Amino acid sequence: MRCLKCGSGACIEIRRHRAAYCEEHFVEHVHKQVTRAVRKFKMFEPGEKLLLAVSGGKDSLALWDVLLDLGYQADGLYIDLGIGDYSARSREKAENFAGARRAALHVVSLPETYGVNVGYIAKKSGKPFCSTCGLVKRYIMNAAASIKGYDAVVTGHNLDDEAGALLGNALSWQVGYLRRQSPNMPASQGLVRKVKPLCRLGERETAAYCIIKGINYILEECPMAKGASSLAYKDVLNALESRAPGTKDRFYLGFLREGRHYFQGGSEEPQLRPCSVCGQPTTAETCSFCRQVQRAGLDPLAVLEAIKNSGA
Ligand code: AMP
């Protein structure tokens, strides 16, 4: 296998593009795919302040590296959910990367704020673990970006994540989710813009990028995600992709191009207003974060204090 660009020995083959690259040109390929996504979906401009949610995994660390290499102003946000050893080690990866690249990292920690972890909040409020974790992360990302004055929240969702989510949404015709599934959710009514610049790259590519660039990331997935249906959707798509390379691209990028507009219009966007407790945008009197945290006997405002003091 030879590099498509320079003809020297290739280190990776990208079957869906009928291409193979040497290390140098693979890095260039990753940079180009991010640049294309950022431009095509009008995600952000040079000079805008970006808050990148970093989990310590391959995707968000690779993305941070790419954005810094491309000259964007991207600070990190790590949310410590207190999931035992897994959180401790992923936090370390995020902190080590920030240190090595001299990048600013905000850390907001549930255990340091409340002395409990996300599992405690889930249990006390009678909600499933993963939906509580998702709610806490979304809440902290938006609150941190709006309190600290960032123009956009950036996440490391990749092509596999987005194609898997699309399959899940399509299988049960979640029309509301299909309408909103976009790599660029514009700012609206107190919600900060949310973008996904890795939507053209698969997880195999972000892992290879980290290895080539010497980025040390946490290998394992969250221990609580085992058996999640999102993983089953990814497995199905991987099986199809290996028989017909390009399936995920055609499915997801094709949806954005050709399919998504069929779901637009119809019902009106929900009206948001400031939560009576914390002031963050919500459709209800009190937002679900405040309700759930209060049900666990904790003070929701403590997290906003933690965000204000989160350094960087
Ligand atoms: P996941 O939902 O774990 O697949 O993660 C999707 C994206 O959410 C990651 O690429 C990160 O951008 C962000 N993310 C996940 N976990 C965290 C965390 N603990 N702190 C900050 N951002 C996170």
Ligand code: ZN
């Ligand atoms: Zn080459």
Ligand code: ZN
């Ligand atoms: Zn609230």
